[in-house]
Amino acid sequence: MSNIVDPLVRQIAIRVRAERERRRWTLAQLADASGVSQAMISRIERGESSPTAVVLGKLSAAFRLSVASLLALTEAEAEAEAAREDPGGAAGTGVRRRAEVPEWRDPGTGYRRRQITGPHFPAEVAEIRLPAGAHVPYPAAAFAFVRQIVWVLDGHLTFHDGDTVHELDAGDTVELGEPEERAFANTTDTECRYAVVLTRGTRP
Template sequence: MGRIAARVRVERERRGWTLARLADASGVSQAMISRIERGESSPTAVVLGKLSAAFELTVASLLALAEGAEGAEGHDGPAGGGAVDAGGGVRRRDDADEWCDPDTGYRRRQITGPRFPAEVAEIRLPAGARVPYPAAAFAFVRQLVWVLDGRLTFHDGDTVHELGPGDTVELGAPTARVFANTTDTPCRYAVVLTRGVRP
């Protein structure tokens, strides 16, 4: 939690933003941001998504920066942590960075490393969990969601998709989105994204 707290503060200060400016850009209250920066509160997936969007970083990039991942300081492309075996590009499962949302139990494991041209993350969404993201979180990336196990109820703006194993959805123009597991069993899905202007 301390590294995320320090990273949020660093990202805010390097832009010359006050707490009020970040609160306005993210929709997260000044009080909450202050508690996060002091290490008194751990951000949820929802809050992390809002802060990342305000900084124009992906969630994976912000987490990688917090972990001090090699190559993560480059904001022009995707980032991710975890050790890579020298010479082979092999990333061991036990070495991959994983982050857990303290509110929902949502778990995010970074699959790709900082030099790979796309970000791939594995998400485990517990039964009954619901994680919304603002439209701003999708403004600077192209993204695909691929369900691996279980069922995912995906709200794409006003459209709702019921997705099962093997189903994918390619995201279009930025809009508010919700990842929800309305079942009584866990859901596992992958998120693949690249940074850049939509064609």
């Protein structure tokens, strides 16, 4: 178990608990809905364990949110916290410096995610770096209420869309349809970098 000091990971703990309490769910109810153990959820909410991308996918599916939406909400809160600590920063100018944008790292695969757009932009754009050999599956419910495009920027992505497998190279895109079980895989020996562009529909 890691010693969590990263403000983004701390905000994940706050966000997961807030989403659970907004639905008036107990830990046991969220565990039943997500398939994540009650003990693990408790550790995440207390900031004692950093969830993997797979665990976040299961929790997001239970909340009927995409992982991108859950992390975007979290990143907005982390940036707001940083702005409070540094009121002289560039917040509100429309400029988001690379060094000021929090990056989330999956402790299981090394997958890294950086939010490109700010919290008030009408679409969500994120940059993902998927290490060689990484495989990140998500349940279908994690894709509910969103329209999403995956755009490969560098490297090669093997994208599982339900029963269909797409082999995508730099410059290729895939527009996602109805929710399906999906997985992002890098079967090469070099990093894959891709962007996720997402718009939300009705939030549950």
